[in-house]
Amino acid sequence: MIDRRAFLKLAAVGGGAVFASALRGPAHAVSGYEEFFFVQLSDTHWGYSGPANPQADTTLRTAVASVNALEVKPDFIMFTGDLTHTTDDSAERRRRLAEFRGIVRELKVKDVRFMPGEHDASLDSGAAFKELFGETHYSFDHKGVHFVVLDNVSDPGANIGEAQLQWLRDDLARLKKSVPIVVFTHRPLFDLAPAWDWATRDGAKAMEILMLYPHVTVFYGHIHQEHHHKTGHIAHHSAKSLIFPLPAPMSQPKRAPLPWDPAQPNKGLGFREVEAEVNEARYKITEFPVAKG
Secondary structure, three states: OOOOOOOOOOOOOOOOEEEEEEEOOOOOOOOOOOOEEEEEEOOOOEOOOOOOOOOHHHHHHHHHHHHHOOOOOOOEEEEEOOOEOOOOOHHHHHHHHHHHHHHHOOOOOOOEEEEOOHHHHOOOOOHHHHHHHOOOOEEEEEOOEEEEEOOOOOOOOOOOOHHHHHHHHHHHHOOOOOOOEEEEEOOOOOOOEHHHOEOOOOHHHHHHHHOOOOOEEEEEOOOOOOOEEEEOOEEEEEOOOOOOOOOOOOOOOOOOOOOOOOOOOOOOOOEEEEEEEOOOOEEEEEEEOOOOO
8 A cells, every 4th residue: 555645734724525546557657656635525515504514604715715725636537416406496506506516616736527316407407417417427547547436316316317327337338347437326226214315226237347357446426425335346435414414324313414513513524535556456544533623
């Protein structure tokens, strides 16, 4: 494993972020690796107003300022859904998405990528999201790693759908089996807590496709807490939220935000660092506590 990098630091911010760095190169190589890292932010819920976070109107801007303060800039930033808080008003949905976009334009990183959450997309099949941010599922390559963004939220039934599953098959079929793959999705692809909508109804079909590839890692959001799971050789890691934490799966009768604690406003919100030597497909997860101002 590579050493922890001094530049992986984040100032005080009430929110969740994933820091990932990777090395690439053939397994027999002793030099020529190229390092990079990215930042994952999730579940910002712009437009939320309520007791679960009385500071909801400032949290996103604080996160943007904190990422901008990093001494070394990430190669790219990925927002993994629920950019905004749900609303039945289509005009309000577009207004919130536009406000969110305006705030994150202040990020001092050229490559910022987005995917929807169910709060952004389930009521209009992703129409407003597409108008402002583009496609809801896509893939890209970066320094030897293939990244896949799956949409399991635009369908209100929490399905990926056969058309997108076939797209996934075709997208991965062109890769060599040795290529490391990172999947971004909003809902978990496994049945974490279906009664709480913490599952994807046809997620098992996506996993069948991904299981054919030896070096796959999945990053997701939606559950507003850190969680780690393995499906065979595939690791799943959830990101904490930038708005409020949710309880452990099925730990209480109803899924509801944990109470706000004014003495610990960042409780349940935090950061983690992910380091990987992708030629060996090993990942080290280190949780960083929220820094105090």
